[in-house]
Each structure stands twice: as structure tokens, then as C-alpha cells.
Amino acid sequence: MAFEVHRQHLPLFEDDGRAAATDDEHGRDRHYLPELPAEDPYAAGHRTCAGCGPAIQYRWVLKAAGGDTVVAGPTGCMYVANSTYLCTPYTVPWAHTPIASGGSFTSGMAAGYEAMIRKGRYPGPFPNIVVMAGDGSASDIGLGSISGALYRNHDALFVCYDNECYANTGIQVSPTTPYAGMTTFTPFGKAIPEGKKLPPKNLAKMMAEGHPHCYVATTTVGYPVDLMNKTRKGLNHVGAAFLHCYTPCQKGWVYQTSMTVELGRRVVESGLWAVWEYDPEERKYHYFHPPVQRPVTDYLAMQGRFGHMLPEHVANMQVAANQNWQDIGMDVPQNLRDLEDPERHRRLKEEEYSMPLNRGVGA
Numbered sequence: 187m188a189f190e191v192h193r194q195h196l197p198l199f200e201d202d203g204r205a206a207a208t209d210d211e212h213g214r215d216r217h218y219l220p221e222l223p224a225e226d227p228y229a230a231g232h233r234t235c236a237g238c239g240p241a242i243q244y245r246w247v248l249k250a251a252g253g254d255t256v257v258a259g260p261t262g263c264m265y266v267a268n269s270t271y272l273c274t275p276y277t278v279p280w281a282h283t284p285i286a287s288g289g290s291f292t293s294g295m296a297a298g299y300e301a302m303i304r305k306g307r308y309p310g311p312f313p314n315i316v317v318m319a320g321d322g323s324a325s326d327i328g329l330g331s332i333s334g335a336l337y338r339n340h341d342a343l344f345v346c347y348d349n350e351c352y353a354n355t356g357i358q359v360s361p362t363t364p365y366a367g368m369t370t371f372t373p374f375g376k377a378i379p380e381g382k383k384l385p386p387k388n389l390a391k392m393m394a395e396g397h398p399h400c401y402v403a404t405t406t407v408g409y410p411v412d413l414m415n416k417t418r419k420g421l422n423h424v425g426a427a428f429l430h431c432y433t434p435c436q437k438g439w440v441y442q443t444s445m446t447v448e449l450g451r452r453v454v455e456s457g458l459w460a461v462w463e464y465d466p467e468e469r470k471y472h473y474f475h476p477p478v479q480r481p482v483t484d485y486l487a488m489q490g491r492f493g494h495m496l497p498e499h500v501a502n503m504q505v506a507a508n509q510n511w512q513d514i515g516m517d518v519p520q521n522l523r524d525l526e527d528p529e530r531h532r533r534l535k536e537e538e539y540s541m542p543l544n545r546g547v548g549a
């Protein structure tokens with residue numbers, strides 16, 4: 187006899203456009219949060235760095251998923267820093283997988299729960315099944331296994347927490363490291379002054395285009411309600427879902443620890459990260475259009491990993507950002523077009539250097 191598999195339905199949090207607000211000018215609360223569940227399946231007491239973006243993402247995703255959840259984590263910071271011997275922050279079942287097998291392990295969990303429920307060996311309902319893999323795992327070493335799981339359409343949420351490097355082994359370059367991002371494998375020097383020459387891999391678009399039956403979305407830790415609602419939509423979707431989340435790495439990117447959430451907004455406002463959702467029913471992308479468009483320097487200047495960039499590198503980055511604005515259907519304002527010219531950056535730098543040094547001390 188086969189038993190029916192009952193699936194959970196998680197209600198969405200009220201958003202009301204406030205998650206998209208970028209400043210208080212519009213009378214909206216910049217870091218608005220609705221009533222959240224009290225449960226915290228990723229509790230305090232882990233050993234990630236202060237300001238760790240992936241830890242913030244883990245907390246919001248698991249808060250949104252709730253107590254009836256099972257989690258897997260491939261090797262990376264979020265495995266190592268969260269599983270010191272005899273100590274774990276999880277209040278829900280969690281398992282480590284090798285870095286290459288986040289997709290296959292999670293497929294097995296989803297198929298296993300389905301089979302056990304059908305045979306009457308697990309009382310159900312079908313739990314929320316989540317795997318959260320780093321960018322090194324999801325976009326590189328474990329890409330094949332996640333793609334396989336999406337292709338076979340296992341009912342689980344596959345998340346890539348993207349800190350744009352192989353952080354855990356010493357901040358090495360990964361396919362999602364941005365152009366000019368300095369890592370221990372892409373140091374800047376005479377031969378390659380920009381550090382990294384290649385642009386980042388567009389992982390989420392690969393996943394959406396290659397697996398059009400899946401729910402696919404991107405988000406950042408700068409938009410907590412968006413992150414939690416996309417987690418819930420991915421879990422409510424019957425079948426495979428993929429969520430790509432921008433998560434700053436304080437140690438690897440070298441910025442002030444309190445700026446993680448701010449970076450999650452600025453990367454979007456500077457056109458370097460698009461927030462969107464792909465709806466498999468309509469087969470359409472829905473792009474978020476931020477109300478503010480900034481020069482890329484507003485974002486780059488906050489991080490030590492970009493401190494070596496020369497005017498021509500900054501201009502290249504602005505060209506890429508302007509292309510991204512067009513790709514999501516937004517106009518490029520003239521001031522951002524002007525910043526495609528390296529000369530403009532050279533002059534701005536000279537003006538900055540020619541200012542009196544004691545201007546900030548009452549002169």
C-alpha cells in the first residue's frame with residue numbers, strides 16, 4: 187500500500203516594498219523586518235568571523251525554513267566553523283557532505299524521505315530539505331552534482347552562499363570572484379596589475395537556463411525579507427529550486443565588520459549584482475530595479491580586496507555594471523556613462539590627492 191506524501195506550505199512574509207527601500211528619504215525603514223518566527227534553527231555559538239555574511243544567510247534561511255527542516259552542508263567555512271568537535275549551532279538535523287556531493291547527497295535525502303513516507307515508514311509531512319553550499323562547491327567542484335539534482339528535479343532547495351572565494355582554505359580565487367578581486371591566488375603585481383582578469387561566472391543564469399523547470403532566484407544578505415521569502419518560495423515549489431545569495435566574507439574582502447548588510451545593498455545599487463526571480467511556470471525572469479543607481483566606486487572603495495585597482499580597471503568595472511543595468515531593463519544615467527572613461531577616474535584621484543590633508547581636523 188502506498189501512502190500519500192503531504193507537503194508543507196510556508197506563508198510569505200509581508201513585504202510591502204519596504205525590503206527594497208534604500209534610504210529613509212522615502213519614509214521607509216531601510217532595514218525593515220516583519221514579525222519573524224521565534225525559532226532559530228541556526229542558533230548563536232558558532233565560530234564564524236565577526237560580520238560573516240554566510241552566517242547571516244544561514245540564519246535567515248533556516249529561520250524562514252523553520253523547525254521541520256533537514257540541512258546539508260558541503261565542506262567550506264560553513265561546515266568547518268559550525269561543526270567544532272561536540273559543538274553545533276543547529277537545532278534541526280544537519281549533515282556534512284564532501285564538497286563535490288552537495289547535490290547528490292541532497293537528492294538522496296529527498297528521494298529517501300519520499301520513499302519512506304510512501305511506504306508508511308515515516309509519519310511525515312515531507313520535511314523542508316535544504317543544502318547550503320559555498321561558491322567553490324556550487325559553481326566549481328560540486329557544480330555537476332547540483333546540476334544533476336536540479337535536472338532530475340528532486341524536491342529540495344539548493345542554496346549557494348556566495349562569498350566569491352574559496353574562503354576556508356585561505357581566500358583562493360573561485361569562478362565567482364569578481365574581475366580585479368584580489369585573492370591569494372590572484373595577487374596583483376607588475377604582470378597582472380588588476381589581480382583577477384576574468385569576469386565572474388554567471389551561476390544563477392546557468393542554473394535557470396539549463397534547468398528551466400526549476401524555481402531559480404538571486405538575492406543578497408542586504409535584503410532579508412527578500413532572502414526569506416525566496417527561501418520559502420523555493421521550498422514551496424514542488425521540485426528542485428536554486429537560490430544564489432551574495433554573502434560578503436569579512437576576512438577575505440577586508441571591510442569593517444558592521445558593513446556586511448550595507449555591502450549587500452550597495453552591490454545591487456552599483457549594478458554589480460542583479461536581484462531576480464525566474465518563474466518556471468511563466469518561463470520568465472522578474473528583475474528587481476533598485477531605486478538608487480550608484481557608481482561602482484561607492485562599492486569598491488569599501489573593500490581592501492579592490493584597493494590596488496588602477497583607473498582603467500575601475501572604468502572596466504563601470505562598463506560591466508552599465509551592461510548589467512541594460513540587461514535588467516534599466517537605463518544608464520549619463521554620470522555612470524561618463525565613468526566608463528579611465529581619464530575621469532584619474533582626474534578624480536588627482537583631485538582627491540590635491541586636497542589639503544588637514545581638512546578634517548578643523549582647518
Ligand SMILES: Cc1ncc(C[n+]2csc(CCOP(=O)(O)OP(=O)(O)O)c2C)c(N)n1
Nearest residue numbers: 261262263264320321322323351352353354
Ligand atoms: C575535493 C576537495 N578539494 C578541495 C578541498 C579543500 N577545501 C576544503 S574547504 C574548501 C573551500 C571551499 O570553498 P567554498 O565552497 O566557496 O566555501 P567557503 O570556504 O568559501 O565557505 C576547499 C577548497 C576539499 N575538501 N575537497
Ligand code: SF4
Nearest residue numbers: 234235238263435436
Ligand atoms: S573567512 Fe569569511 S566566510 Fe569564512 S567564517 Fe570568516 S567571514 Fe565567514
Ligand SMILES: [Mg+2]
Nearest residue numbers: 320321351353
Ligand atoms: Mg566561498
